[in-house]
Amino acid sequence: MGNEYRIALAGNPNTGKSTLFNALTGLRQHTGNWAGKTVSMAQGSVPFKDKVFQLVDLPGTYSLFSNSKDEEVARNYIVFEKPDVTLVVLDATSLERNLNLALQVLEMTKNVVICINLIDEAEKQGIKINEKLLMNRLGVPVIKISARNKIGFPLLLDTIDRIITGAIECHPAQMKYSDEIEEQIRKIEPKVREMVGDRISSRWVSLRLLDGDEALLNELNKRFVPEGVR
Ligand SMILES: Nc1nc2c(ncn2[C@@H]2O[C@H](COP(=O)(O)OP(=O)(O)OP(=O)(O)O)[C@@H](O)[C@H]2O)c(=O)[nH]1
Numbered sequence: 001m002g003n004e005y006r007i008a009l010a011g012n013p014n015t016g017k018s019t020l021f022n023a024l025t026g027l028r029q030h031t032g033n034w035a036g037k038t039v040s041m042a043q044g045s046v047p048f049k050d051k052v053f054q055l056v057d058l059p060g061t062y063s064l065f066s067n068s069k070d071e072e073v074a075r076n077y078i079v080f081e082k083p084d085v086t087l088v089v090l091d092a093t094s095l096e097r098n099l100n101l102a103l104q105v106l107e108m109t110k111n112v113v114i115c116i117n118l119i120d121e122a123e124k125q126g127i128k129i130n131e132k133l134l135m136n137r138l139g140v141p142v143i144k145i146s147a148r149n150k151i152g153f154p155l156l157l158d159t160i161d162r163i164i165t166g167a168i169e170c171h172p173a174q175m176k177y178s179d180e181i182e183e184q185i186r187k188i189e190p191k192v193r194e195m196v197g198d199r200i201s202s203r204w205v206s207l208r209l210l211d212g213d214e215a216l217l218n219e220l221n222k223r224f225v226p227e228g229v230r
């Protein structure tokens with residue numbers, strides 16, 4: 001349908017993705033206080049203004065390389081299924097560790113919202129988070145929420161809506177690597193672009209290939225190379 005948009009929820013395990021998913025959709029995806037709860041993707045819809053957001057609860061992962069099935073599922077969804085917006089759910093009480101995954105997502109896709117969850121817990125612990133500064137550094141909206149207490153939802157939904165309409169444009173920060181790696185990227189990126197066009201970030205694919213990500217290479221072959229040529 002023309003007014004349906006897919007919104008993916010990514011993040012480290014145990015950051016409250018399913019709690020957010022359930023609170024927004026009214027569904028009952030399993031939640032728990034230990035890692036590895038969500039192993040497959042749950043979907044649920046959230047009507048908002050003239051639109052319907054189809055939320056996809058991805059498995060929680062510490063990175064988005066090809067280290068495990070979960071990472072591949074989450075990675076493939078973000079890169080190949082191309083959700084309209086990807087929410088990265090972070091735990092406000094361990095932001096530094098959580099930002100690692102956020103930076104990976106920013107390399108993979110353009111339309112990203114960073115949700116800093118468990119803001120209630122962070123406040124209890126006296127942790128102060130400057131979301132404006134983060135927003136400037138990361139180039140995408142950063143919103144403080146508490147999924148459990150349903151805090152921050154109106155702004156979150158409105159921000160998703162405004163990204164979809166184009167009222168907000170994301171400019172995700174790109175990590176700069178050593179001169180040597182940047183030089184290698186420059187060499188292979190044009191060839192990667194010939195293969196993937198502008199459907200996927202050619203810089204990100206180049207980086208993964210330089211890292212020897214064979215699972216990704218297989219996935220690219222499957223999706224982009226005609227069967228007779230592989
Ligand atoms: N204090 C507080 N706890 C929260 C909040 N959101 C989620 N939690 C708790 O954090 C724990 C993990 O929540 P889940 O929603 O299962 O986390 P998840 O990200 O889906 O975890 P995986 O599926 O393992 O990746 C649960 O005990 C939640 O009740 C919040 O806003 N504040």
Ligand SMILES: [Mg+2]
Binds near residue numbers: 019
């Ligand atoms: Mg979950």
